[in-house]
Amino acid sequence: MIRVVLPPHLRTLAHVRDEVQLAIAGPVTRASILDALEAQYPMLRGTIRDHVTLQRRAFLRFFACERDLTHDPPDAPLPDAVASGAEPFLVLGAIAGG
Amino acid sequence: MSGVRVLVGTRKGAFILTADGKRKQWDVSGPHFAGWEIYHVKGSLADPDRLYASQSSGWFGQVMQRSCDGGKTWETPGGGMGKTPDGMPTGESNKFVYDTAPDTGKPLTTHQFYDGTQHPWEFKRVWHVEPSLTDPDTVYAGVEDAALFRTSDGGKTWEELAGLRGHGTGPKWQPGAGGMCLHTILLDPTNPRRMYVAISAAGAFRSDDAGTSWKPINRGLRSQYIPDPTAEVGHCVHRIALHRSRPNVLFMQKHWDVMRSDDAGDSWREVSGNLPTDFGFVIDVHAHEPETIYVVPIKSDSEHYVPDGKLRVYRSRSGGTEWEALTKGLPQRDCYVNVLRDAMAVDSLDACGVYFGTTGGQVYLSADAGDSWTPIVRDLPAVLSVEVQTLR
Numbered sequence: 001m002i003r004v005v006l007p008p009h010l011r012t013l014a015h016v017r018d019e020v021q022l023a024i025a026g027p028v029t030r031a032s033i034l035d036a037l038e039a040q041y042p043m044l045r046g047t048i049r050d051h052v053t054l055q056r057r058a059f060l061r062f063f064a065c066e067r068d069l070t071h072d073p074p075d076a077p078l079p080d081a082v083a084s085g086a087e088p089f090l091v092l093g094a095i096a097g098g
Numbered sequence: 099m100s101g102v103r104v105l106v107g108t109r110k111g112a113f114i115l116t117a118d119g120k121r122k123q124w125d126v127s128g129p130h131f132a133g134w135e136i137y138h139v140k141g142s143l144a145d146p147d148r149l150y151a152s153q154s155s156g157w158f159g160q161v162m163q164r165s166c167d168g169g170k171t172w173e174t175p176g177g178g179m180g181k182t183p184d185g186m187p188t189g190e191s192n193k194f195v196y197d198t199a200p201d202t203g204k205p206l207t208t209h210q211f212y213d214g215t216q217h218p219w220e221f222k223r224v225w226h227v228e229p230s231l232t233d234p235d236t237v238y239a240g241v242e243d244a245a246l247f248r249t250s251d252g253g254k255t256w257e258e259l260a261g262l263r264g265h266g267t268g269p270k271w272q273p274g275a276g277g278m279c280l281h282t283i284l285l286d287p288t289n290p291r292r293m294y295v296a297i298s299a300a301g302a303f304r305s306d307d308a309g310t311s312w313k314p315i316n317r318g319l320r321s322q323y324i325p326d327p328t329a330e331v332g333h334c335v336h337r338i339a340l341h342r343s344r345p346n347v348l349f350m351q352k353h354w355d356v357m358r359s360d361d362a363g364d365s366w367r368e369v370s371g372n373l374p375t376d377f378g379f380v381i382d383v384h385a386h387e388p389e390t391i392y393v394v395p396i397k398s399d400s401e402h403y404v405p406d407g408k409l410r411v412y413r414s415r416s417g418g419t420e421w422e423a424l425t426k427g428l429p430q431r432d433c434y435v436n437v438l439r440d441a442m443a444v445d446s447l448d449a450c451g452v453y454f455g456t457t458g459g460q461v462y463l464s465a466d467a468g469d470s471w472t473p474i475v476r477d478l479p480a481v482l483s484v485e486v487q488t489l490r
Contacts, residue, residue: 009133009158013174043174046192047158059157093157 002033003088007060010048010091014041019088028083030062031074048091059094102445103168103487104453105149106461107136110479112151114169119447121465124474130172131163138226138440138483141168145234146487150253152224152239160223162191162239164253175253191253194221194241197260207268209243209278216269219243226440226483228283232290238309240280244271244297246309259309262295267314267331271300274334274353275399281439282338286345294348294363299324299334302350304363315363319352336379337439341388349391349418351381351439356393358418369418374405380442384467385450389417392452392468394437403434411454413468427471428462435460440483447488455481 001021006014014020022036031054038045049056054074056062061070065079065087081087100119106112111129130136134153142148151163151172164175176191196219211217222242230236235252238259245263247256262280271278282296291308294315301316314331324332334353341347350357350366354377357366370376375395384390393412397405404410409428412421435456445451452464459478464471 007157009155013158013161042176042190043161045190046160051190051193052195057157057159 001085002028003085004037005088005090007091007093010044013043028078029075033089061092063090063092100447101489103489105139105485106455106481107139107483108479108481109135112136112139113478115474121451121463126475140227140229140485141487142229142234143231146489148234150227150229150237152227154223160192162253176255194247194256196245197258202260207263209268210270210272212273225279225281226283231285231287238283240283242277242279244278244280246280246295261311265312270331274298284340287342288345294338296335296338299332301331301333302335302338302363318366337381339381339383341383344388349381351378351393353399356418371419371421373412373421379439380437382442382444385444385446390415396436402436407432409433411468424468438482441481443484443486445486445488453484453486455484
């Protein structure tokens with residue numbers, strides 16, 4: 001299972017307390033994780049990426065295995081540790097605002 | 099037993115204040131949606147327990163929330179686990195996509211940007227939700243960048259009423275300091291086909307065919323800050339209001355100037371009269387006296403707080419021009435709050451209650467139509483909107 005850690009506001013919105021576990025068939029990429037996440041938690045559609053363009057919302061970033069994956073292509077394979085479930089895929093809100 | 103439910107949207111969540119008809123003892127619940135900006139919460143007249151809230155965030159965008167029990171519990175109406183046959187969610191309550199269909203969405207226009215260039219419409223947030231007067235599942239939403247959307251399935255899905263943007267003046271609309279927002283939606287209680295909207299900075303518009311087509315209604319407005327002060331569009335209208343018994347009479351707080359129309363917006367005249375400043379955001383009408391109106395003058399367009407450190411509501415009992423300051427119970431020194439455009443409302447109890455919220459986090463009530471005021475709460479986050487439901 002793929003493990004995903006959401007920022008607190010999105011955990012509240014999705015009614016989950018802890019990290020999310022997703023089953024993904026096929027390549028594990030940022031796009032396939034977000035597709036599975038939005039299918040399992042439809043209330044998150046539009047909150048991480050745009051409904052239509054699928055562009056990342058500007059103040060969100062993606063990390064895994066101590067690497068910033070934000071600017072990697074959405075279909076690039078994620079590290080094996082994410083695909084195996086050893087490490088989580090993190091969605092983080094930028095430190096901004098008040 | 100009658101009562102009131104006050105719906106407060108703030109920079110950091112929503113609060114619901116309830117009291118019986120005496121309006122003395124208040125129960126405060128919240129924050130709902132803690133940490134999110136709640137631009138507006140409003141209940142349905144057709145089903146008072148049906149509430150809609152606009153929840154937004156610079157990080158996560160727009161979320162629409164619905165309650166079917168008067169705000170005790172909430173749901174994202176399109177965000178459940180239902181699926182279409184191809185596996186997609188059955189509803190997407192936060193999906194606001196501008197209409198680009200050839201038959202209804204044309205011409206897809208650009209609007210004027212801050213630097214005078216043309217800029218495509220980009221959805222940012224919902225400023226105002228206006229439930230239908232007769233159907234709790236039908237709601238209108240005014241959004242930034244300015245457009246009007248409607249749901250007829252209780253908020254699961256939204257579609258644009260594209261005739262507003264498509265009627266031709268869109269390239270002349272421009273954002274005000276707060277963005278280019280459609281912030282006011284008024285439904286005529288006597289004519290289901292007539293509705294009004296107001297946009298900063300474009301002006302006021304009227305539809306006489308239930309939102310299909312629109313016309314600008316800005317004749318008589320004068321705005322020195324635009325190239326043609328009497329232009330058909332481009333005016334920064336901050337708020338319009340009407341009384342249910344007389345929906346052809348409109349009152350407007352413009353960027354500067356308080357205005358009145360007696361012909362459903364076809365023409366306007368200034369009624370600022372003896373106000374200390376005619377800049378402001380809110381305007382509202384007494385529940386039982388259609389000529390009694392309220393504004394909160396703000397110092398200027400560059401100093402968004404009350405003048406002289408005094409929080410004063412001004413009331414006119416003659417539909418404008420002659421105004422009296424209402425100060426009893428309000429701070430009269432060292433006060434520098436603002437009252438935003440959606441942050442005043444009235445109840446319809448026999449003694450009309452008037453409510454407003456400030457950017458300092460206070461929500462004030464007058465249970466005697468403005469003669470005296472008392473804070474219901476003092477220390478909320480900055481208040482963005484106040485609505486009141488009179489429960490019987």
